[in-house]
Amino acid sequence: MPIYVPLPVPAHLHEAAPPSALAEKQQILYDRVLEHFSAADYTLRDIDQEKAALTVEEKFWLSYECLLRYLRATNWDTNAAIKRLEDTLKWRRDFGIYDKITAEHVEPEATIGKGFIFGYDTHGRPAAYVSPSKMSVEESPRTAQYIIWMLERSIDLMGPGVETLAILADYADNTGNPSFGLVRTVLDIIQTHYPERLGLALVAHLPWFLNAFFKLIMPFMDSFTRQKLVFNPVINENGVFRTVADTEAWSAGSATSRVFEPEQLIQEGWNGSQQFVYSHAMYWEALVKLCEERRSRMVAMWHRIGGEVGTKEWDVKVAIREDNADTQKDVDEVLMENDQL
Structure with missing residues (x-):
């Protein structure tokens, strides 16, 4: 059956470990940064003090x-680190992350399905699908805003212990690219203000005549970003793999060599088992609701467990997961009691 909405955050697809203890020197350095932003009289510099x-x-x-x-x-x-964090805090205000870049503002960019979030890889990373040729249609300054809005929604949908996302770009039947200017702008934003947020970028069915485009943008990628790119990954009935060697390792019993399971992939272009169809009215409403509700719950839980700078994302997300489990248990008990009456 076709599916028109995003998949929920998985409870147990990826069992991440809690943050490990820092080495003594790292803890001292972390405490300095935390102390700086936790100060009762802390204010951002070089802006209106009000x-x-x-x-x-x-x-x-x-x-x-x-x-x-x-x-x-x-x-x-x-x-x-402090300077870069403060630069990002100011950028987030100037760019409009909290007020201007709303679902209503960027929705015109989303109507034709330029991108969507659907499923999770074997590391629990949300999968953001991109159609390069659609990205090049009616490009405007709002296109970059839409891409960053989608990145923020991917972050909303990261489970406990997950800090990165996976990007899937399919060039099948595509001959176009977003403009060089747009790609460079977005790349600069991500590398500057979203460090360590890109976990993997799979570029499938890339035709040879578009290789020149990637050669142009490669010099603007830092070495860590370039390492995340996988061109023409192996896609088969068992899922998605980086290389043929990974498929052989998976067949030999190495579960970690597979990037995506079929159940978490769309069928078109990626050979998944999910018959996803992008119907804007249905998908957009579901995505916005899912992200708004999850973020609202995370902020409420953050307040409940202290509401301070330096609170662990792990603690917030695990508490929400446990709340979900308790709620489901209560529902199951009520249903069981009703069955017994």
């Missing part, structure tokens, strides 16, 4: 994992 205090949304964003992502991205240089 608006310089952190908002609730910004404190929620400054999680334990977020601070660590920026520390790792700056090779554990605390001053560089």
